[in-house]
Amino acid sequence: MIFSYNWLQSFFKEKLPKPDKIAEVLTMHAFENEYIQKKGNDFLLSIDVLPDRAGDCFSHIGIAREISALLNKKATFPKVKSKKVSSIYPVKVEDSNDCLRYTTVVLDNVKIEQSPKWLKDKLSACGVNSINNVVDVTNYIMLETGQPLHAFDYDKVSEGIVVRRAKEKEKIVLLNGKEYILNKDTLVIADNKDILALAGIKGGKKAEITKNTKKIILESANFNHKLISQTARKLNIRTDASIRYEQNIDPNLTEYAINRAIDLINVSVISQNDIYTKKLKPWSIKIDIEEINNTIGIEISKKDIISILSKLGFIVKKDMLIEVPTYRQDVLIPENITEEIGRVYGYDKVPSVLPLFSHPAEINNDIYWQNRIKDIMKELGYSEVFNYSFIGDEEKDSFNLRLQEITNPVSSCYKYLRPTIIPQLIKATKENLKYFERIKIFEIGKVFDKKEYICFSGAVNKGENLKSDLLALLNSLGINNAIFGKDEIKIGKEIIGKVGIRDGITFFEFNFEKIQKNAKDNKEYKIISYHPVAVRDISGLIDDEVKIEDIINKINEFELINSVEVFDIYKGKGVPEGKKSVSMHITLQSQTRTLDPETIDKVITKIKETINWEERK
Amino acid sequence: MDIEEIKKEAIEKIEKIKENIDLDLFRKEYLGKKGKIRDLFSLIKDLPIEEKKTLGQKINQLSLEIEEIFLLKENSFKKEIKEEIDFSFPAKATELGSLHPITQVRREMENIFQMMGFSVVEGPEIETQWYNFDALNIPEGHPARDALSLGKTFYLKNGNVLRTQTSSAQVRYMQKMKPPIKIIIPGKVYRYETTDASHETNFFQLEGLYIDKNVSVSHLKAILHKFLESFFKRKIEIRLRPSYFPFTEPSVEVDMLCTVCNGKGCAACKKTGWVEILGAGIVHPNVIKNGGIDPKKYKGLAFGLSIDRPTMMKYKINDIRLFHSANLNFLKQF
Numbered sequence: 002m003i004f005s006y007n008w009l010q011s012f013f014k015e016k017l018p019k020p021d022k023i024a025e026v027l028t029m030h031a032f033e034n035e036y037i038q039k040k041g042n043d044f045l046l047s048i049d050v051l052p053d054r055a056g057d058c059f060s061h062i063g064i065a066r067e068i069s070a071l072l073n074k075k076a077t078f079p080k081v082k083s084k085k086v087s088s089i090y091p092v093k094v095e096d097s098n099d100c101l102r103y104t105t106v107v108l109d110n111v112k113i114e115q116s117p118k119w120l121k122d123k124l125s126a127c128g129v130n131s132i133n134n135v136v137d138v139t140n141y142i143m144l145e146t147g148q149p150l151h152a153f154d155y156d157k158v159s160e161g162i163v164v165r166r167a168k169e170k171e172k173i174v175l176l177n178g179k180e181y182i183l184n185k186d187t188l189v190i191a192d193n194k195d196i197l198a199l200a201g202i203k204g205g206k207k208a209e210i211t212k213n214t215k216k217i218i219l220e221s222a223n224f225n226h227k228l229i230s231q232t233a234r235k236l237n238i239r240t241d242a243s244i245r246y247e248q249n250i251d252p253n254l255t256e257y258a259i260n261r262a263i264d265l266i267n268v269s270v271i272s273q274n275d276i277y278t279k280k281l282k283p284w285s286i287k288i289d290i291e292e293i294n295n296t297i298g299i300e301i302s303k304k305d306i307i308s309i310l311s312k313l314g315f316i317v318k319k320d321m322l323i324e325v326p327t328y329r330q331d332v333l334i335p336e337n338i339t340e341e342i343g344r345v346y347g348y349d350k351v352p353s354v355l356p357l358f359s360h361p362a363e364i365n366n367d368i369y370w371q372n373r374i375k376d377i378m379k380e381l382g383y384s385e386v387f388n389y390s391f392i393g394d395e396e397k398d399s400f401n402l403r404l405q406e407i408t409n410p411v412s413s414c415y416k417y418l419r420p421t422i423i424p425q426l427i428k429a430t431k432e433n434l435k436y437f438e439r440i441k442i443f444e445i446g447k448v449f450d451k452k453e454y455i456c457f458s459g460a461v462n463k464g465e466n467l468k469s470d471l472l473a474l475l476n477s478l479g480i481n482n483a484i485f486g487k488d489e490i491k492i493g494k495e496i497i498g499k500v501g502i503r504d505g506i507t508f509f510e511f512n513f514e515k516i517q518k519n520a521k522d523n524k525e526y527k528i529i530s531y532h533p534v535a536v537r538d539i540s541g542l543i544d545d546e547v548k549i550e551d552i553i554n555k556i557n558e559f560e561l562i563n564s565v566e567v568f569d570i571y572k573g574k575g576v577p578e579g580k581k582s583v584s585m586h587i588t589l590q591s592q593t594r595t596l597d598p599e600t601i602d603k604v605i606t607k608i609k610e611t612i613n614w615e616e617r618k
Numbered sequence: 619m620d621i622e623e624i625k626k627e628a629i630e631k632i633e634k635i636k637e638n639i640d641l642d643l644f645r646k647e648y649l650g651k652k653g654k655i656r657d658l659f660s661l662i663k664d665l666p667i668e669e670k671k672t673l674g675q676k677i678n679q680l681s682l683e684i685e686e687i688f689l690l691k692e693n694s695f696k697k698e699i700k701e702e703i704d705f706s707f708p709a710k711a712t713e714l715g716s717l718h719p720i721t722q723v724r725r726e727m728e729n730i731f732q733m734m735g736f737s738v739v740e741g742p743e744i745e746t747q748w749y750n751f752d753a754l755n756i757p758e759g760h761p762a763r764d765a766l767s768l769g770k771t772f773y774l775k776n777g778n779v780l781r782t783q784t785s786s787a788q789v790r791y792m793q794k795m796k797p798p799i800k801i802i803i804p805g806k807v808y809r810y811e812t813t814d815a816s817h818e819t820n821f822f823q824l825e826g827l828y829i830d831k832n833v834s835v836s837h838l839k840a841i842l843h844k845f846l847e848s849f850f851k852r853k854i855e856i857r858l859r860p861s862y863f864p865f866t867e868p869s870v871e872v873d874m875l876c877t878v879c880n881g882k883g884c885a886a887c888k889k890t891g892w893v894e895i896l897g898a899g900i901v902h903p904n905v906i907k908n909g910g911i912d913p914k915k916y917k918g919l920a921f922g923l924s925i926d927r928p929t930m931m932k933y934k935i936n937d938i939r940l941f942h943s944a945n946l947n948f949l950k951q952f
């Protein structure tokens with residue numbers, strides 16, 4: 002909200018410090034000042050009043066009270082006299098929980114005209130347009146006190162005011178000419194026929210003040226803040242009145258505000274009413290000075306605490322029982338008072354003390370293994386990417402996915418939660434191919450199927466080395482028992498990942514949890530042999546149903562075997578039915594000696610026997 | 619000894635030489651200090667001057683010739699073994715893999731907090747309304763719960779939400795762990811936003827929570843100061859100013875003296891000299907209670923910071939949308 006420096010000054014006899022000084026004090030002890038702007042002989046301060054203080058500080062008096070407490074300068078506010086008349090204007094409040102207080106006066110002999118210059122200037126400084134002398138006064142009082150006021154044309158109101166809920170589908174045309182259809186959650190001001198205003202939000206066309214208006218009904222009310230807040234948000238109308246009513250305004254303020262307005266309009270009151278069934282009285286909170294000091298981490302004396310609270314308008318009673326003024330409805334528990342002490346005393350005076358070291362941090366295995374995977378992928382030349390957790394119909398249809406839908410997506414392209422990362426990685430690969438020849442990307446992120454889990458996925462535009470990359474990855478994670486099927490990767494019987502190709506782009510996707518539970522961190526040094534490595538290539542037939550992995554595992558169990566690598570598998574012409582031709586590269590090495598040909602041949606023969614090897618004819 | 623013979627012999631010998639070692643031996647045999655040429659000179663040193671002169675010239679001639687054939691051979695050897703390189707040819711840099719800048723910054727942040735004894739935990743991204751709002755003292759009807767305007771919350775058909783802040787995991791861990799609790803919760807959060815250079819729908823936050831018998835604003839100040847200095851690797855000045863969050867009381871905003879202008883005021887800090895870096899406070903007793911912990915016995919401090927913004931500050935990235943662009947022209951720079 003915009004505050005006028007001169008207006009704030011008007012509440013103090015003493016000269017206030019310069020605007021930038023006021024702004025700094027407010028920023029450090031109350032609300033952040035966003036900017037200061039010079040306007041004529043005034044300065045405008047844009048102050049970000051915190052939401053829990055909108056009830057009292059969306060007003061010049063509220064900010065002046067803060068300045069008074071923070072700078073220890075006495076502020077005096079305009080005095081008013083109550084204007085009692087005997088005639089009662091009829092007002093009916095249907096539910097006092099919806100409308101805590103309804104204060105109203107009827108003013109006669111009103112002449113609608115332009116406002117005086119001083120009033121126009123004050124409103125314009127705070128960014129409010131001048132309309133006419135009556136509406137301008139209601140706005141002026143709102144800016145001064147924080148109490149929104151509303152004026153109705155008396156002659157357009159039929160037999161008094163009713164504060165009630167709207168009926169289903171009841172309509173109102175607002176001052177801006179727009180029609181709204183309401184329901185029973187909306188609180189309205191009505192007469193015995195029509196709705197006159199959306200309570201606390203905006204007036205209607207029916208009882209609008211015009212230049213012909215002679216008598217006015219002035220409303221100074223207090224409504225249930227939750228009700229106003231919900232209606233304003235639901236209808237998406239936020240006005241200067243509604244942003245104040247959305248927080249707790251002091252119901253004891255209505256009378257002061259209406260009397261201030263009467264003084265300014267300066268005509269006679271002919272009737273009035275004030276429906277206030279449950280008067281809000283100050284409440285008390287017991288505080289514990291030691292607890293306050295412990296929470297802030299400082300030693301503030303009882304005397305200083307009492308002084309701070311008194312300056313803020315709290316009354317300190319016996320045994321540190323603190324009476325809270327009714328304009329501070331944000332203060333309800335001792336912690337609220339701790340905050341008041343902390344901010345006024347100043348966090349800059351709070352010493353910086355590290356807590357004593359208690360427990361060392363625990364390793365998070367999920368994060369540890371994610372980091373390991375990311376590092377290995379980087380070593381393998383992959384780039385990590387992030388995609389949105391959202392996908393649209395394009396991905397849904399082309400991948401035939403079952404999806405969870407977002408009720409309020411930002412766009413139809415982002416209306417589902419992704420159950421896989423693959424469609425996005427394929428899309429990203431295609432995009433990047435505009436600038437790069439070779440794409441190797443991966444992502445570790447949440448996906449949302451029936452439940453939420455972490456996926457580790459990747460894509461490459463040239464897939465010939467992908468299996469080698471994944472082997473290197475798995476080996477490095479201590480996983481040596483992965484079985485590569487045609488399009489899936491298993492450990493034992495469990496599928497841990499899948500691979501595939503789409504539009505020439507090869508992709509893989511692992512369930513991270515399944516990798517993580519098999520990953521091991523148990524590297525152990527194997528003695529290095531300095532004896533020469535013997536190489537034997539063998540080529541022959543084995544039963545087709547025998548798995549290559551099983552063969553390799555069996556060979557690896559033999560003594561002296563250094564490595565086994567299958568470099569060709571062939572089925573078809575020249576190979577008998579039920580068989581496959583396999584070519585392998587076997588290396589042998591001893592820790593203790595150079596191997597002689599006889600020993601090598603013996604091992605190879607034994608291997609062939611064990612795996613039912615058949616020489617090719 | 620016949621000079622001509624020596625010459626012939628030398629030519630024959632050098633032709634047969636195939637290795638450097640032999641060439642070296644040849645040099646010693648003929649041209650060395652105890653070589654054949656020297657021998658010839660010593661043979662003529664007692665001869666009469668005239669003879670000495672003619673023979674001397676011939677020996678000199680021989681020496682020159684042998685040296686010449688030696689050098690020729692040596693050069694031919696050098697030519698054979700010479701390896702050439704030419705670095706002036708243009709080349710492209712080898713393509714390395716890369717880690718997302720957010721991953722790198724997140725790791726740095728995690729490391730710093732781990733050194734201060736904070737364990738890293740994670741929470742779900744789909745959250746119940748209770749953990750995302752009610753547990754954090756944000757009751758039904760509160761503007762922060764709105765789908766649009768102020769709340770910016772994404773709702774799912776089953777009534778759950780995409781967490782709007784990592785704070786949503788606070789109460790989950792309070793229920794799971796026993797105090798003292800000292801954790802950070804980094805992760806992805808979601809807001810219903812119109813995206814632009816500084817607003818995203820998917821972004822990252824890091825939440826901190828420390829619950830113990832004696833926890834204070836003073837600790838909060840020290841932990842965050844230490845963290846920021848370690849992260850930015852320089853002296854940092856911070857200030858705490860009052861703020862409001864439903865789940866902390868007192869609540870503070872932590873500002874950092876602008877590192878671009880050192881507090882003088884510039885475009886980066888909107889001329890204020892300070893940059894807002896995180897929100898923090900003492901955990902509201904209702905939140906502690908919702909976590910099943912007795913707020914009379916235990917207090918907590920909590921803080922939440924964006925991971926995206928410090929990453930942008932660190933690398934001078936001007937558009938938050940690049941993080942989820944999967945654009946390798948961007949990602950390969952880190």
